Amino acid sequence: MKATVTVMLKNGVLDPQGKAIAHALGTLGFDNVNDVRAGKVIELDLNETDAGKAKAQAEDMARKLLANGVIESFRVVVE
Amino acid sequence: MKAGIVVFPGINRERDMAIALELSTGVKPRMVWHKETDLSGLDLVVIPGGFSFGDYLRCGAMAARSPVMAAIHDHAARGGYILGVCNGFQILTEAGLLPGALLRNAGLRFLSMDANLRVERADTVFTRQYQKGQVFRSVMAHGDGNFFADTATLDRLDGEGLVAFRYADDNLNGSARAIAGVFSPNLRILGMMPHPEDMVDPLMGCTDGKPLFDALAAA
Numbered sequence: 420m421k422a423t424v425t426v427m428l429k430n431g432v433l434d435p436q437g438k439a440i441a442h443a444l445g446t447l448g449f450d451n452v453n454d455v456r457a458g459k460v461i462e463l464d465l466n467e468t469d470a471g472k473a474k475a476q477a478e479d480m481a482r483k484l485l486a487n488g489v490i491e492s493f494r495v496v497v498e
Numbered sequence: 499m500k501a502g503i504v505v506f507p508g509i510n511r512e513r514d515m516a517i518a519l520e521l522s523t524g525v526k527p528r529m530v531w532h533k534e535t536d537l538s539g540l541d542l543v544v545i546p547g548g549f550s551f552g553d554y555l556r557c558g559a560m561a562a563r564s565p566v567m568a569a570i571h572d573h574a575a576r577g578g579y580i581l582g583v584c585n586g587f588q589i590l591t592e593a594g595l596l597p598g599a600l601l602r603n604a605g606l607r608f609l610s611m612d613a614n615l616r617v618e619r620a621d622t623v624f625t626r627q628y629q630k631g632q633v634f635r636s637v638m639a640h641g642d643g644n645f646f647a648d649t650a651t652l653d654r655l656d657g658e659g660l661v662a663f664r665y666a667d668d669n670l671n672g673s674a675r676a677i678a679g680v681f682s683p684n685l686r687i688l689g690m691m692p693h694p695e696d697m698v699d700p701l702m703g704c705t706d707g708k709p710l711f712d713a714l715a716a717a
Contacts, residue, residue: 432646433672435606484563487556487592489599490646 420465422477426486426493427458461485473497499579499717501527501542504570506561509548509585511693518695519544522711530566537569542579542714545570545586547639547693557600557642558588567593579623579717580687584640587679587689596680596689597655598647600640604672608641613692614666615678619659622685623717627709633666634706636692643691645673645680655680662688 428434441455467473477495486493501519503512519527551560582590590596615636617628662679669676679690694707
């Protein structure tokens with residue numbers, strides 16, 4: 420199964436990359452951008468056929484390595 | 499004080515650290531490859547700066563989960579001394595041995611310049627050859643040195659006196675409360691972003707970092 424882990428900085432954590440992207444979008448004339456947050460998408464190809472188990476494994480991986488709980492939150496989608 | 503320096507792939511400041519330690523202790527430190535698992539006999543474990551494992555995923559994330567880290571956790575549990583500088587500080591936070599995290603510099607730029615640090619307490623094994631409130635010169639060279647922790651953690655660090663150093667002038671990387679280095683609760687682990695090992699010999703133009711290593715050598 421494929422698990423997609425999306426890792427984002429928590430609300431309240433300064434995201435200078437997002438700010439820089441927002442600034443560049445403004446330079447390009449996109450003047451309706453209120454805010455930009457930048458994160459990571461990690462795709463896992465898991466040797467697992469049970470969606471529940473795949474999700475639990477991916478969440479375990481996110482807690483132990485893929486995300487740093489001090490600054491980041493994550494969500495897992497399995498398909 | 500028998501010291502060891504942990505070397506991960508991508509670390510590049512281990513030799514400077516070895517020079518600083520040898521200058522103060524008179525003994526060559528042991529270089530410890532990241533696949534080693536036995537740190538017995540070492541009083542001080544130093545994790546130097548660099549870009550361990552290319553800083554993939556997050557700075558220090560891969561190194562913090564490499565084989566040697568179990569031994570470093572044991573060393574910490576035994577009350578052993580640990581110094582993490584720059585990438586070493588990032589690795590210690592990723593490993594959970596120090597609180598907080600190091601984010602991208604607020605201005606997004608890699609900062610390579612002198613940084614004046616203020617000593618927040620001088621009654622620790624790392625800082626006892628400085629005076630409390632003393633400002634000394636150090637060098638910063640990092641892209642991700644923006645110290646972050648939630649407000650409760652910052653209040654605890656302040657309340658328990660676990661802030662080692664603060665940026666004395668401009669806080670260019672945007673660190674919370676201008677924090678440049680923190681101690682563990684038992685004051686035996688120090689993590690700091692700037693490099694004291696860069697200023698230990700008159701040939702380097704400054705010796706402001708040497709008291710830190712002299713203090714460790716005398717421990």
